[in-house]
Structures are given as structure tokens and as C-alpha cells.
Amino acid sequence: MPSATPTGTVERPAGPPGPAAARASRWRRVGGQVAWRTLLAVVAGVLLLLAFPGASLPLLAPLGPAVLALAVHGQRARSGAWLGLVAGLTFFVPLLSWSGIFVGALPWLALAGSQAVFLALLGAATAATSRLPLWPLWAAALWVGQEALRGRFPFGGFPWGRLGLSQTEGPFLAFAAYGGVPMVGFALALTGTLLAAAVLALRRGGRRAAALTAVGALAVPALGGLAWLPLPGSSLTAGGPTRTVAVVQGDVPQPGLAFNERRRAVLDNHVQQTIGLAEAVAAGEQPQPDLVVWPENSSDIDPYRNDDAAREISRAADAIGAPILVGAVVSGPGEFVSNTAIVWEPGSGPGDTYVKRHPVPFGEYIPARDFFRLFSDKVDLVRRDFAAGDEVGVLELGGARVADVICFEVVYDGLVLDAVRAGAGMLVVQTNNATFGYSAESEQQVAAAQVRAVEFGRSVALASTSGISAVIAPDGSVAAASGLFEPAVFVEEIAQRDSRTLAERLGAGPEWLLSALGAGALLAVAVPALRRRRTRGGAA
Structure with missing residues (x-):
């Protein structure tokens, strides 16, 4: 008779997982x-x-x-x-x-x-x-x-x-x-x-x-x-005596770095657009401007050293009958060059200047050139370093006192604040965006100018060689704007405002206070953690 003893296997209850499985x-x-x-x-x-x-x-x-x-x-x-x-x-x-x-x-x-x-x-x-x-x-x-x-x-x-x-x-x-x-x-x-x-x-x-x-x-x-x-609201004319401001975008022959090789063409474009505006004024199609704003790099030929460039700028200023704020590359000091805004008066030529205070590292000068050349020979595209200016960017022309910043300076709080505090009634941004092609860089720069308009309660005239140029009201709204890589001219009556916002009065105070709050919170965590570590180290 077969045995009744079970011959199958019975699974044991699973125990806790081993160390390897737990890990x-x-x-x-x-x-x-x-x-x-x-x-x-x-x-x-x-x-x-x-x-x-x-x-x-x-x-x-x-x-x-x-x-x-x-x-x-x-x-x-x-x-x-x-x-x-x-x-x-x-x-x-x-x-x-x-x-x-x-x-x-x-x-x-x-x-x-x-x-x-x-x-x-x-x-x-x-x-x-x-x-x-x-x-x-x-x-x-x-x-x-x-x-x-x-x-x-x-x-x-x-x-x-x-x-x-x-x-x-x-x-x-x-x-x-x-x-x-x-x-x-x-x-x-x-x-x-x-x-x-x-x-x-x-x-x-x-x-x-x-x-x-x-x-x-x-x-x-x-x-x-x-x-x-x-x-302030969207009115360009409310808040103070007005000046008629012309913004000229002459355009460049083509996008990219090659615009530097066709400097005369860029200058001629701005001269011709200004002379065209003068003809429109004479025909009664445009109001007579009190001042004209050209962009950064509108004359990369030094008009102090090149008589032909100086004659062309004077021809434009004489035709329009108003001072032109010219963006020029000027030789000096010494082996350097300077990114300079020049007030060019009709009849008398160059006057007051502003030299860009914050040249762009790796764009306008190369820090530690020999070291960074080890990584890229592109550093030598900047053949001569730009010198930094040491004076605040406030200029008087055409009966207006303007706070001038050049290109990326618009995002540096202190540079804009200094110029407004010097008594400016409006903001001017001179820029050259030809090297950034059909990208969002120009829109991002206009956005920064919109924030500045609200920050200081001032209208902004932004002139670009190739776009986007714009006129911005004190509430940050865009009253006029150009496209990219096209010639454009705006003529707007703009109030010269003297009111002061709280932001202007406080300056960098809010930034320092908020930064200190964050640092204090960090210290509130770090100090006890360091004490605990020292205590454990002493106990060991």
C-alpha cells in the first residue's frame, strides 16, 4: 500500500530581505x-x-x-x-x-x-x-x-x-x-x-x-x-515740456560680423535716412525734430580722424537742422578704442560725448587674452580692446537732457540710475544688434528698455542699426517699433519729465535689503549646522 506521507515541498515564510536587496x-x-x-x-x-x-x-x-x-x-x-x-x-x-x-x-x-x-x-x-x-x-x-x-x-x-x-x-x-x-x-x-x-x-x-x-x-x-x-500712463507728451525726437535706423548691408567690413555703407545708410527725413520735413510730411538719435556703430569710421566721415555726418546734421547723437567707434586712448556717443551739432560739428562705461567682456575687450586663446582663436576677432568710460551718460542736445546708455548697458541698474539721477528728462538706448541676426535678442533688449521706462517714469528712444528700434512710453507700452533689417525713421514728441519714482530715490537699496534677507536665512541654517559638526568632532 502506498505511503500516505506527503512528498511535495512546503514554502517557508519569506524572511526580511538581505542587505543587498535592501540597498x-x-x-x-x-x-x-x-x-x-x-x-x-x-x-x-x-x-x-x-x-x-x-x-x-x-x-x-x-x-x-x-x-x-x-x-x-x-x-x-x-x-x-x-x-x-x-x-x-x-x-x-x-x-x-x-x-x-x-x-x-x-x-x-x-x-x-x-x-x-x-x-x-x-x-x-x-x-x-x-x-x-x-x-x-x-x-x-x-x-x-x-x-x-x-x-x-x-x-x-x-x-x-x-x-x-x-x-x-x-x-x-x-x-x-x-x-x-x-x-x-x-x-x-x-x-x-x-x-x-x-x-x-x-x-x-x-x-x-x-x-x-x-x-x-x-x-x-x-x-x-x-x-x-x-x-504715468501711455502718453508720450504728458508730464513736462516736449521735444520732438527722431529715431533713425539706417540698417546694415547684411546680418553678421561682416557689417564691420562695410562701415562706410552703414554710415551712408544713416546719412541718407536722415536726409530723407529732412526732405519729408521740408514737404510738411514730418515735424521738424529738435534732436536726432542714431544707433551704436552708425559710424565705425572715426569722424575725428576721417574727414570724409565727418563731412557726411555734418551734411546730415545741416540738412535736418538739428543735432544728431551719433554712435561712433573712436580711436584712443592709446592703443584702445572707445564706443562713443557724440553730439554732432549742425554748423559746428562734434561736441559733448559719452563713452560706454561697461564694455562687453569677450565682445568689446578680451580679459586674459592669452589664456582664453587656448580655448578658442575667436578671441582675436576683437583686434583692439575697448576702453571703459568714466563719466555718467547724460548729454544735452536740442533742448533735451538725455540719459544715454549703449547696448547691453540698458540691463545694468547702476549705469541707468546714474544717468537719470543726473537730471535726464528721457532715456536713450543706442544699440547695434546686427551681429545677432534674426533672433530674440532684439526683443529681449526692447523688453529691458520697457522695464526701465516704468522704473524711472521716463519715455525711452531706442535706436538700433538693424532693429528693433522703438519709442517707449513711461508705462512701458511701445508707441512705435521697427522690424529687423529694414530702414526706419520715427518722429515723436516726447515730454522731458522731472518727476522721481521711488525706485530712483531708493536706488540699489531694495536689492541690498532683499539680498541681505536671503543671506540671513542662509546663515540661520549654516551656523547651527557648523556648530553641530564641531560638537560631533569634539565628541569624537
Whole structure:
């Protein structure tokens, strides 16, 4: 008879996983968390990019800080640095793509990478302070702090792409009149970090806390809407005695670096457009201007040394019967050249000048030329370094006192502030964007000029060799604008205003205060951490 003893096997209950399996499970969890947080950082960079001219969706700007805050919340500083770097590269690489159009990828990627490093620092600092009470406030202040650093270091900084410069309309733009670009950036970042806090509160089940935080986020743009009420409107003529201003865009023979090789053609274009305006004035088709603004590089032939160039400019000034603000490249001092604005009077020729105070590193001069030549021979495209001017850019011509800045100087707070404080009734931006082709660079520069208009309550006349030239009202609205790579002339009556905004009175004060708040929060985390480390070291 067969045995009744069971012959199958019985599975034993599973025990706890071994150390190897536990480690693998932990790494899978960590890897998954890193992946989705990195994806959030990419989304943050994309949202920042979409807010700027190009896509021109400025109301998306708060969502960039919001998503980055969600990505780094509760993380270690080194993880925050990685996430900030990812967001920074996602943002700056496409934003600054115009910088490599005619000089190659290396300068473009080096510039974008150097700017992304500051967002890496921001990511680390935001992560480190994300467990503090009121962390959305500290995170917003840290945005201002990293932009303050980025605008000053290295080589004098490059404050292009600051959060506040994304705003060309809407409630946040009004904050420029009360604290400049840093205050606009702070308002945008605070809105974003409060939205992030609301999302985190909702995930924890705190519906009441989430609702209150969301209300706080909405209160920031609501306050911005109210802040518009006492500010100047879209009128170019209200607020002071007027002067008739002509902006001339002569155009260049072709986009790119080759415009430098056809300097006489560029000068002739501006002369002919001005003489054409004089004929229109004589025919009663245009009003007689009090002053004419030519762009940067409108005469790359030094009119002090070249008699023919001087005669052509004088011919244009005499024809229009008004002083011309000429953008010229002038030899000297010594072995250098100078990016110079010259007031050219009809009958008498050159008068007062302004020399660009902040030449562009690697564009107008090469720091440590021998060292950087090891990486690219493109540094020798800049054959002679430009010297920096040492006087504030305020000039008098045609009965107007104008604050003049040249090209990228429009994004440097202190340079514009100095000129306005010197008693300017309007702003002038002279620029040459021919080297950036058909890109968003010109739109981004116009956007910066729009923010400056609101910041100082002044109209802005922006003259470009090849576009975009524009006339901007004190509320930041564009009254007239040209296209790219076409000749254009605008004639507008513009008030010479003498009112002072709070932003002008406070200067860099709001930026320093907000940066100090962010630094204080960072110290509140760092000092106890250092003490704990020392205590553990002593105990060991």
C-alpha cells in the first residue's frame, strides 16, 4: 500500500530581505526621486524661457520659481545645486543662443553655462532654507540675491535674463517704479514660492493652509495692479515740456560680423535716412525734430580722424537742422578704442560725448587674452580692446537732457540710475544688434528698455542699426517699433519729465535689503549646522 506521507515541498515564510536587496530597493527609490525632481527642474527652466521675449508669455514667469521650489524642497544643498543647474541650463542655453549665431557654439555655451552656475547656487541655498518657517519669503529673497551676484561677477557681471526683465506688461511690471528690476523679480519669485507652498500644504492634507497660502500668492499681483494707479500712463507728451525726437535706423548691408567690413555703407545708410527725413520735413510730411538719435556703430569710421566721415555726418546734421547723437567707434586712448556717443551739432560739428562705461567682456575687450586663446582663436576677432568710460551718460542736445546708455548697458541698474539721477528728462538706448541676426535678442533688449521706462517714469528712444528700434512710453507700452533689417525713421514728441519714482530715490537699496534677507536665512541654517559638526568632532 502506498505511503500516505506527503512528498511535495512546503514554502517557508519569506524572511526580511538581505542587505543587498535592501540597498537595491533604496537606490531604486532614490533614483526615481532624482528623476522626477530633475524633470521638475527642466520644467522650471522651460517656464522661465517661455516668459521671456521669443515666446513672450510674461505671466508664466512666477511658475518657474514655483516649480523649482517644489523640486528642491526638503533636499540637501548638493541635490538643490544639481536641480538648480539643470533649470539654469534649460533656461540659459536657448535664451542666449543668439550669442553664438556668428561666432560658434563655444562662446554661447560657455556664457550659458556660467550663468547657469548661479542658478545652481540658488538651488542649493533654496534647498538648505526650505525647512525654515516662512521659507517662501526667504526663497524669493534668494532669487534677488543670486541675480545681484550674477549682475556683478565675473568681469562686472551679466544681468541679462533676470526674472524681472521678462515683464513687458501686466501687474508685476508696476513694481519696477517702486524698487526697480529687483523688486519685480522678488514679486514674481514670491508669487511662485507661495504657490509652491500651497501645493505642498495641499499634499499634506492642509486645505486651509493651502487656501490661505494661495490667497497670499494672488495678493502679490493684485497689489501690483493697484501699484499702477499713481504711475504715468501711455502718453508720450504728458508730464513736462516736449521735444520732438527722431529715431533713425539706417540698417546694415547684411546680418553678421561682416557689417564691420562695410562701415562706410552703414554710415551712408544713416546719412541718407536722415536726409530723407529732412526732405519729408521740408514737404510738411514730418515735424521738424529738435534732436536726432542714431544707433551704436552708425559710424565705425572715426569722424575725428576721417574727414570724409565727418563731412557726411555734418551734411546730415545741416540738412535736418538739428543735432544728431551719433554712435561712433573712436580711436584712443592709446592703443584702445572707445564706443562713443557724440553730439554732432549742425554748423559746428562734434561736441559733448559719452563713452560706454561697461564694455562687453569677450565682445568689446578680451580679459586674459592669452589664456582664453587656448580655448578658442575667436578671441582675436576683437583686434583692439575697448576702453571703459568714466563719466555718467547724460548729454544735452536740442533742448533735451538725455540719459544715454549703449547696448547691453540698458540691463545694468547702476549705469541707468546714474544717468537719470543726473537730471535726464528721457532715456536713450543706442544699440547695434546686427551681429545677432534674426533672433530674440532684439526683443529681449526692447523688453529691458520697457522695464526701465516704468522704473524711472521716463519715455525711452531706442535706436538700433538693424532693429528693433522703438519709442517707449513711461508705462512701458511701445508707441512705435521697427522690424529687423529694414530702414526706419520715427518722429515723436516726447515730454522731458522731472518727476522721481521711488525706485530712483531708493536706488540699489531694495536689492541690498532683499539680498541681505536671503543671506540671513542662509546663515540661520549654516551656523547651527557648523556648530553641530564641531560638537560631533569634539565628541569624537
